[in-house]
Each structure stands twice: as C-alpha cells, then as structure tokens.
Amino acid sequence: MALFGTDGVRGIANRDLTAELALDLAVAAAHVLGEVGAISKNRPKAIVGQDSRASGEFLEAAIVAGLASAGVDVYKVGVLPTPAIAHLVATSGADLGVMISASHNPMPDNGIKFFAKGGGKLDDSLEAAIEARLNEPWDRPTGRGVGRVIVDESAAERYIFHLLSSLKVNLSGLKLVVDCANGAASEVAPEVYARAGAEVIAISNQPNGLNINENCGSTHLENLISEVKKHSADLGIAHDGDADRCLAIDASGRLIDGDFILAILAKEMKVPTVVGTVMSNLGFIKAMSENGISFEATSVGDRYVLEKMLANGHKLGGEQSGHIILRDFANTGDGLLTALQLMSVMAGQKKSLAQLAEIMERFPQVLLNIKDVDKSKLSTSKALASAVSQFEDELGTSGRILLRASGTEPLVRVMVEASTLSQAEEIAEKLGALVKSELS
Numbered sequence: 001m002a003l004f005g006t007d008g009v010r011g012i013a014n015r016d017l018t019a020e021l022a023l024d025l026a027v028a029a030a031h032v033l034g035e036v037g038a039i040s041k042n043r044p045k046a047i048v049g050q051d052s053r054a055s056g057e058f059l060e061a062a063i064v065a066g067l068a069s070a071g072v073d074v075y076k077v078g079v080l081p082t083p084a085i086a087h088l089v090a091t092s093g094a095d096l097g098v099m100i101s102a103s104h105n106p107m108p109d110n111g112i113k114f115f116a117k118g119g120g121k122l123d124d125s126l127e128a129a130i131e132a133r134l135n136e137p138w139d140r141p142t143g144r145g146v147g148r149v150i151v152d153e154s155a156a157e158r159y160i161f162h163l164l165s166s167l168k169v170n171l172s173g174l175k176l177v178v179d180c181a182n183g184a185a186s187e188v189a190p191e192v193y194a195r196a197g198a199e200v201i202a203i204s205n206q207p208n209g210l211n212i213n214e215n216c217g218s219t220h221l222e223n224l225i226s227e228v229k230k231h232s233a234d235l236g237i238a239h240d241g242d243a244d245r246c247l248a249i250d251a252s253g254r255l256i257d258g259d260f261i262l263a264i265l266a267k268e269m270k271v272p273t274v275v276g277t278v279m280s281n282l283g284f285i286k287a288m289s290e291n292g293i294s295f296e297a298t299s300v301g302d303r304y305v306l307e308k309m310l311a312n313g314h315k316l317g318g319e320q321s322g323h324i325i326l327r328d329f330a331n332t333g334d335g336l337l338t339a340l341q342l343m344s345v346m347a348g349q350k351k352s353l354a355q356l357a358e359i360m361e362r363f364p365q366v367l368l369n370i371k372d373v374d375k376s377k378l379s380t381s382k383a384l385a386s387a388v389s390q391f392e393d394e395l396g397t398s399g400r401i402l403l404r405a406s407g408t409e410p411l412v413r414v415m416v417e418a419s420t421l422s423q424a425e426e427i428a429e430k431l432g433a434l435v436k437s438e439l440s
Contacts (some may be wrong), residue, residue, distance in 0.1 A: 003134075004127040006301040006407025008113035008296070010102050013055030019062040026066025026098065028133040029114055032126060033096055035197050043147070047092065047115075049077045049085040049155075050100035051184040051242045054209030057108045059100050063112070068147035069140060072096065077155035078209075080241035081184045082113065083334035084159040090119030090331070091158070101184065101242035103408070104219050107212050119305045120331050150271065160192050163336055165327045169347045172197035176343070177236045179224040180205040182215025185243035189336055193237075197341060199233055204336055211270075218247045218322055225253040234346070235353045237339045238322075244302070245322035246335035248342060250353040258322040259284035261342055263359045263412050266293050266316055268345045275317030277301075282417050284320075287360035301407065302333040307344065363399075364421035366428040368414040373439035375405035375412050381438045384431075391416075391427050401427070412439065 003009055009025065009193060011017040011065045044065050050056035056079075064074045072095075082099045089097035097115030105111070114122050114130070123131075180186040180194060182204045186403065190202040203223060204216035216223055218238040228236040228249050235256075236249035248256040259281045268286065273294040276284065280297060288295045296312070298304040302323040309327055318324035323333035328336055328435045346353060378384070388401050395401070399418040406413055407433070414432050418424035 002128075008111050008112035008201050010105065011413040012108050013059065013110035015054070017059070017112070019058055022059045022062040022112060023066035023372050024134050025112060025130065026063045027070045027138070028111055028130045028136070029096065029098075030067055030070035030072050031133055031138065032117065032129045044072045044095040046072045046074050046096040046098060047077060047085055047094045047152075047155075048074055048098045048100070049080045049082075051102075052079050052101070052182060052186065052207035052209060052212050053241075055108075055112055057209075058101045059110060063098055063100065066098075068149055068229060069099075070147065071141040071145050072074070072147040073153040074147060074149045074157075076149065077152045079184055079187065080156060080159065081336065083244050083337065084114050084155070084188070084198045084246070085331050086119040086332040087159055087162055087330060088155055089115045089117070091162070099242065103242045103244065104213055104217065107210055108200060115385045118331070119180040120306070123307075123338045125386060130232060135331040150310075151337055151391060156188055160188060160195070162329075163192050163340060164195060165361065166337060167196055167340055167345050170197040171340075171347050173223055174235070174343055174347060175201070175231065175233045177201045177203060177224060177227045177231060177233045178203050178205075178339075179203050179216055179218075179221075179236065180311055181213050181239050181240045181241050181243075182207040182211040182242035183213065183239065183243060185239045189237075189239060189243065193337055193339070196343075198343065201227065201233065203227055205379075209241045215385065217241065218245050221247070221249065224251055227252055235343070236283060239335045240322075243335045246324065246338040246342070247322045248339070248353060250357065254354065254418060258318050258320045258324060259362070260357050260360060261324055261338060262316065262318050263287050263321070264345055264356045265326070265341060267359055268293055269316060271314070271316045273312070273314050275305050275314050277319050278404075279320050281365055281414060282363040282400060283360045284362075290358070292406065300404065306331060329354065342355070363417045363419070364424045365415065365417045366421070368425040368432045369406075370414060370432050370439075371410070373412055373435060375410065375439065377439045378403060378405050378412055379437075383438050384434060385432055391431070393422075395427075399424070401431070403431065417420070
C-alpha cells in the first residue's frame with residue numbers, strides 16, 4: 001500500500017504517522033531531492049511549518065531532527081497556512097519545504113506535505129522515490145556538515161505582504177465574517193483582510209491544539225452562516241485547517257462554493273481556459289461555455305489541477321471544495337489569496353456576492369461518503385460498472401455519475417448530478433447501497 005496519498009502522507013498522529021516515520025521521511029526526502037538535483041550544491045535549506053494541531057509539535061521536532069541530521073539547514077516558521085510555506089520556499093531560495101497538516105481532517109489526524117524547490121508539490125515519481133528510500137543505510141554528516149536550526153520570525157509578515165501585493169483595489173466598505181477553523185489561518189487571515197481595508201469579524205480563531213476543524217471551518221458552515229446573518233455582513237469566508245481552501249457565504253447565508261468562485265474569477269480575469277476536476281458541477285461547465293471560456297478537467301486534487309495548468313499554460317484552476325489556484329500569484333491553492341481576489345471583484349464592480357454568483361446555476365448534486373468498504377475493489381466490480389452505465393443512460397446529457405476512492409480517507413465517494421434533486425438522490429442512494437454490498 002502506497003504511503004503517499006493525493007496530498008502527502010496522512011494518518012492518525014502517533015499511531016499511523018509516528019515521530020519515527022516523520023524523521024525517516026525527512027531524511028529520505030533530503031536524499032532523494034539531492035540526487036535529482038533539486039537541492040543546491042551549497043548547504044541545502046528547508047522551510048518547515050505546521051497547522052495548529054497538538055501533534056504537530058512532536059512531528060515538527062522529528063522532521064527538523066531528520067533534516068538537520070541529513071545536513072539541511074532548517075528554518076522553522078511555526079503555525080502558518082500551507083500556501084505560506086509554498087510561497088516562502090519559492091521566494092527565499094529554499095531547496096525544500098515541509099508542511100505538517102491534515103488540512104480539513106479531524107484533529108487526531110495529521111499529515112506531511114513536501115514542497116520542492118520553487119514551491120511546487122512533489123510529483124508522483126518523487127514521492128515514490130522517497131518512500132523507496134525509507135530506512136536505507138546512509139553516511140551521516142558530522143561536525144560542520146550537520147544542519148542548523150533557525151526560527152524565522154519574519155515569515156508571517158512576508159506572507160502577508162505577498163497577499164496584499166496581489167490587490168488592485170481597497171476593500172473598505174466590505175464587512176466580512178471569517179471562520180478560521182481554529183487552524184493555521186487564525187492569526188494571519190483576520191490580519192490580512194483588515195489591512196486590505198475590510199471590516200473583519202473573526203470566529204473560530206482561538207486554536208488550542210485540540211479544536212482545529214471542530215464544528216467549524218469549511219466543512220462545518222453552520223456557525224459562519226449564522227454569524228453572517230447576525231452581523232448583516234456582506235459575506236462570510238470559511239477556511240479549512242491549513243487554509244488552502246476558501247468557501248464563501250453570501251449575505252443571505254447561501255453557500256458560494258469553489259465552482260462559483262472559479263466562475264466569478266474566470267469572467268473577471270477574462271481567461272480563455274479554466275481548469276477544474278471531474279467533480280466540477282455541470283452548471284459551472286455550462287456557464288464557462290456560455291461565457292466563451294474553455295474547460296479542462298483533471299482528477300481530484302489541486303496538484304493535478306496545477307499539473308494541467310502548467311502543462312498548458314493556464315492561469316486559473318481549482319476545485320469545487322475551494323482549492324483555487326491563481327498562477328499569477330501562486331503555484332498552489334491559497335484560501336486567503338482566493339478570498340482577497342473574490343472580495344476585490346465585489347469591491348471593484350460594486351456588486352454583492354449574490355449578484356456575482358448569478359453567472360451560473362448549480363445543477364443538483366448529491367455526494368455520499370461510503371465508509372468501511374474496501375476501496376481497492378472499486379475498479380474491478382462488474383456489478384458497479386454495469387449499474388453506473390445503466391444510470392448514465394437514464395441521465396443522458398443532463399446528469400453525471402462519479403465513483404471514486406478517496407485519496408486521503410478510507411472511503412468511497414459517490415457523486416451524482418441530475419436535472420432534479422430527487423433524481424440525483426434516488427440514484428445516489430441506490431449506488432451507495434450497491435457500493436456497500438459489493439465492497440464490504
């Protein structure tokens with residue numbers, strides 16, 4: 001079983017993801033990146049950050065120890081969003097970046113994401129090479145060859161400056177509520193939005209190591225919706241635990257997901273092509289076509305979106321979940337950057353979020369997460385393949401079906417789009433039951 005999933009290595013901290021594994025991964029990453037020429041001939045430099053999980057404390061210690069023991073100078077930047085680490089690696093000339101986070105997953109989980117020189121995530125071949133080199137014998141540096149550990153106290157300010165430099169308009173006059181998920185954005189998100197000129201009300205911005213993503217953030221929008229209405233705010237912004245996602249709420253409490261945000265930004269930026277995923281809503285694809293914008297789809301995962309963007313020279317792409325990549329400013333999904341750009345469209349056009357969201361009509365979509373199944377059997381089930389084919393014939397061009405194994409969690413996702421919610425729900429329920437029976 002592969003150690004790396006769609007977004008790094010994840011598992012329950014101190015059970016699946018142990019200090020020993022974290023140290024070994026750090027050493028192997030230093031060796032592999034050195035061999036492929038990603039690390040400079042001078043003493044290599046790494047940026048290490050984390051979200052607010054308590055387990056990040058011991059995992060950071062293990063990763064720092066592994067890197068330094070392999071002769072890498074380590075710059076610790078503390079609790080910062082994942083996109084901040086990518087930006088800092090790119091702009092500081094660092095050879096390697098490590099983010100300790102399990103994103104939107106529950107607090108007991110944690111994860112390790114690697115960034116290569118330039119701030120990009122590692123491709124599959126490099127991840128496989130790192131995994132293959134775990135626990136191999138190696139010559140350990142001594143004396144002056146051992147890496148040093150430095151606390152970088154200016155990292156957050158440099159990231160904030162980067163975000164603000166992306167804006168062309170002041171956000172004064174906008175009132176927003178931001179849900180920081182008690183995670184990595186808890187300090188920087190309210191600060192950057194306020195400096196941009198907005199009136200900011202922050203919620204779930206008091207991390208204690210245990211409350212990250214707990215009934216808050218982009219996976220639990222109830223509190224944000226309530227606060228937006230309570231304060232008569234113009235919008236709400238929801239981040240996940242590591243703040244690479246952004247979902248929005250309009251003044252009425254309606255969800256404006258990643259597809260809507262992509263559509264709004266694509267029209268504003270006048271891009272010829274936008275990159276999405278197989279999960280992108282049919283309503284989004286239709287809206288892009290009506291606005292003369294081509295659509296290209298990838299597998300789920302912002303790394304795959306970025307790969308297609310880089311390969312074909314596209315500037316905008318993202319996922320329904322709120323991972324949006326704006327290549328003019330970053331090579332990874334950045335929830336804070338996305339929120340700033342969305343609000344700048346509101347301020348520049350002097351329109352409400354609801355008015356901007358009129359660009360598309362969302363097709364009813366039902367997503368079921370089927371747990372406690374053997375997801376490895378998904379691709380070989382003839383019964384499931386036959387059922388999907390039958391339902392696709394029923395839907396025709398007015399709907400879509402997607403069954404996929406989660407890359408970060410032990411479950412199978414069933415997604416159905418249809419012209420009516422009742423039809424989508426009926427088909428999803430039947431397929432969900434069949435997945436359960438076939439893969440148990």
